[in-house]
Amino acid sequence: MGSSSSSFPPRNIYLDVEGKVQKVVFSQHCSPCDIKELLCSSSNLPRNSAIKVVNPEGAMVSIDATMPTNSPNFLYKVVPLSSDQPGDREDMFQSVLSQVAEQFTRAFRISELKAEVTNRLAALEKRVEMEGLKVVEIEKCKNDLKKLRDEMTSRGGSRVSCSCKFNFSEEGKKVTPRRDVPTYPKYTLSQETIEALKKPTFDVWHWEHNEMLSCLEFMYHDLGLVKEFNMNPIILKRWLLAIQENYRNNPFHNFRHCFCVSQMMYGMIHLCNLQGKLTLTDLGILMTTAVCHDLDHPGYNNTYQINARTELAVRYNDISPLENHHCAVAFQILSLPECNIFANVDPEAFKKIRQAIITLILATDMARHGEILEGFRQKLDNFDFSNEDHKVLIKCCDISNEVRPTEVAEPWVDCLLEEYFMQSDREKSEGLPVAPFMDRDKVTKPTAQIGFIKFVLIPMFETVMKVLDKCELLIQHSLF
Numbered sequence: 001m002g003s004s005s006s007s008f009p010p011r012n013i014y015l016d017v018e019g020k021v022q023k024v025v026f027s028q029h030c031s032p033c034d035i036k037e038l039l040c041s042s043s044n045l046p047r048n049s050a051i052k053v054v055n056p057e058g059a060m061v062s063i064d065a066t067m068p069t070n071s072p073n074f075l076y077k078v079v080p081l082s083s084d085q086p087g088d089r090e091d092m093f094q095s096v097l098s099q100v101a102e103q104f105t106r107a108f109r110i111s112e113l114k115a116e117v118t119n120r121l122a123a124l125e126k127r128v129e130m131e132g133l134k135v136v137e138i139e140k141c142k143n144d145l146k147k148l149r150d151e152m153t154s155r156g157g158s159r160v161s162c163s164c165k166f167n168f169s170e171e172g173k174k175v176t177p178r179r180d181v182p183t184y185p186k187y188t189l190s191q192e193t194i195e196a197l198k199k200p201t202f203d204v205w206h207w208e209h210n211e212m213l214s215c216l217e218f219m220y221h222d223l224g225l226v227k228e229f230n231m232n233p234i235i236l237k238r239w240l241l242a243i244q245e246n247y248r249n250n251p252f253h254n255f256r257h258c259f260c261v262s263q264m265m266y267g268m269i270h271l272c273n274l275q276g277k278l279t280l281t282d283l284g285i286l287m288t289t290a291v292c293h294d295l296d297h298p299g300y301n302n303t304y305q306i307n308a309r310t311e312l313a314v315r316y317n318d319i320s321p322l323e324n325h326h327c328a329v330a331f332q333i334l335s336l337p338e339c340n341i342f343a344n345v346d347p348e349a350f351k352k353i354r355q356a357i358i359t360l361i362l363a364t365d366m367a368r369h370g371e372i373l374e375g376f377r378q379k380l381d382n383f384d385f386s387n388e389d390h391k392v393l394i395k396c397c398d399i400s401n402e403v404r405p406t407e408v409a410e411p412w413v414d415c416l417l418e419e420y421f422m423q424s425d426r427e428k429s430e431g432l433p434v435a436p437f438m439d440r441d442k443v444t445k446p447t448a449q450i451g452f453i454k455f456v457l458i459p460m461f462e463t464v465m466k467v468l469d470k471c472e473l474l475i476q477h478s479l480f
Helices: 032-042 089-105 110-130 137-154 191-197 209-222 233-245 255-271 280-292 302-307 311-315 321-334 347-362 366-378 391-398 406-430 445-464 472-477
Strands: 011-017 020-026 051-054 077-080
Touching: 011 032, 011 077, 020 032, 032 051, 032 077, 191 209, 191 255, 209 233, 209 255, 209 280, 233 255, 233 280, 233 321, 255 280, 255 391, 280 321, 280 347, 280 391, 302 311, 302 321, 302 406, 311 321, 321 347, 347 391, 366 391, 366 445, 391 445, 406 445
Parallel strands: none
Antiparallel strands: 011 020, 051 077
16 A cells, blocks of 8 residues: 555556557556546547457456556457447446536536536435445444444443543653654655645545655655754654554544645645745644644544533533644644754744644634634635635645545545444433434435535635635535
């Protein structure tokens, strides 16, 4: 998983196209749909044609990233299928979706986009039920969930405190200072990976923890944040390790989610040219907020914390207990000299950085979603990038899974539902109220996905589009 391009050399396929040799090159990361489109284009066929590939002996060749390579002396041939020949139902869906996606790519007016969204939402419910799990990582999440359920069962269903990994009553710190040079394996990013990392289409499921740490480290160097804040590179490594160690192994709110949100922030900085609109200090605040925004998340949301009267709810007086906790953990880590990436920042400047990060992390509480979005709308007419706190940017990244390609986005839906079901099962066993959208007996994947896209994600990105160039490209991915 997540190796450099040298581990996966491109594949060469040679075709007989009207008596001429046509060479086709593709990566092993390409999906069958992408390879079919490439073969169609190379054979002068419409991009969405139904096709099959045969060798000189007439045998059919599979169309996927593992298809056997050949030579110019042993040519494959692309044969179009007649319209009445039965085809793969999934190919039909992909063909239709690709056509709609192409229309969306040419659409720049929001009225046209909304009309297409209505049609796509109607088809989405049928499609998601037909598709199985596509990512091996989901199996790992399910195994982790089973362990958590077994732990709940062993406790006999009695109500227990939703404890946090940081115990503020203890004399010492949770994070053990690391004075040695961090030893996580260094992953050298290929140029292909560097370019992909700047795009919202980046597939976050192909990377191990040490590779994600290397990617985050690269982002800080690439944006100029290491130089701007005069960071010690070794301390940056220690800080990232401490961050990773203090995300719990939840189905959804885990270190991969932290990386996903941080990579989307990095992608939006490049996609929307935020480097030309914001200061380096602003970019550092946004990236650090994304990295820290869900630190030590226990897997049970604020509603559970408040209803169960947990230690976190009592400590923070029922006011965004989780988000306050994420902030506290973030700055407890930064309080360690071995992990303080802002050690060389002027104290007055650090006070402003600290306040900005706290403001942004607290803004990720979905209970404040309507309030924050409405406040942003009221500033649109006189929006000033240099005089805003940019809460809406971190919110966009936090809920950005559905703007990624389908094969990247859908596994996150399964992870989130698993975490919801884990909470609702616990709420039932403890006699607490259960939200319908988290109840395994009431919610379905299609309704959960469609409702979120229609009522939360699209309104948010429609609004942000009014001040950020190219942001409309993100919405196109939310459905395709």
